[in-house]
Amino acid sequence: MKDIRPWVQETLRERLPKEGIGVDFTMGNGNDTLYMAGLVESGHIYAFDVQKQACETTTQLLEKHGVLDKVSVILDSHSNMDKYVGDQMIDVGVFNLGYLPRSDKSITTQYETTKEALDKALERLKIGGVIIMVIYPGHDEGAREAQLLYDFCKTLDRHIYNVLLYQFINKNNPPHIIAIEKYKTVINKRVGSPV
Numbered sequence: 001m002k003d004i005r006p007w008v009q010e011t012l013r014e015r016l017p018k019e020g021i022g023v024d025f026t027m028g029n030g031n032d033t034l035y036m037a038g039l040v041e042s043g044h045i046y047a048f049d050v051q052k053q054a055c056e057t058t059t060q061l062l063e064k065h066g067v068l069d070k071v072s073v074i075l076d077s078h079s080n081m082d083k084y085v086g087d088q089m090i091d092v093g094v095f096n097l098g099y100l101p102r103s104d105k106s107i108t109t110q111y112e113t114t115k116e117a118l119d120k121a122l123e124r125l126k127i128g129g130v131i132i133m134v135i136y137p138g139h140d141e142g143a144r145e146a147q148l149l150y151d152f153c154k155t156l157d158r159h160i161y162n163v164l165l166y167q168f169i170n171k172n173n174p175p176h177i178i179a180i181e182k183y184k185t186v187i188n189k190r191v192g193s194p195v
């Protein structure tokens with residue numbers, strides 16, 4: 001069985017075409033950003049983080065691999081993604097939630113801003129596109145965020161979205177994935193409202 005990271009990478013590879021648009025909502029050290037930048041040719045990646053250090057580390061990593069021109073490295077909250085992505089439709093989005101390991105644990109993702117970003121991402125998600133959230137319930141805010149995201153995702157309209165929970169259930173509070181695939185679009189319908 002695939003562990004979390006290989007599962008994420010395989011899904012990104014399947015869903016992000018060479019001309020596609022990807023969003024890394026939590027760039028951190030830039031590993032997912034770099035992976036997505038390696039998948040696109042004429043496409044583009046938008047990467048967000050609220051920490052200057054994350055943007056600097058990621059910029060260096062992308063420069064080293066010669067793919068900086070494929071990425072917009074953005075020092076801002078992912079909840080402002082609309083200011084940068086505009087009305088462009090996206091193929092994939094990745095949230096790697098929580099805090100950066102070996103960094104300031106108080107700078108962690110919060111449900112309210114994550115949810116705002118998720119709403120904006122779903123509005124812009126192409127048919128066949130996927131939003132992947134890697135969730136870490138092993139700390140207090142992580143447990144709260146995990147529960148609230150799970151509650152919200154369960155309400156997503158089943159006629160528009162497939163929502164997958166990928167989790168090893170015999171481990172203690174392991175990170176797990178919620179992935180949302182859009183398979184149909186409905187005009188003038190608010191995300192999450194029942195049909």
Ligand SMILES: C[S@@+](CC[C@H](N)C(=O)[O-])C[C@H]1O[C@@H](n2cnc3c(N)ncnc32)[C@H](O)[C@@H]1O
Binds near residue numbers: 026033096109110
């Ligand atoms: C688990 S780390 C991401 C790890 C990253 N994917 C990597 O490959 O290194 C979570 C990141 O989310 C960032 N973050 C927290 N709140 C945020 C927000 N509102 N908008 C964007 N990034 C945020 C943190 O600064 C942290 O770098």
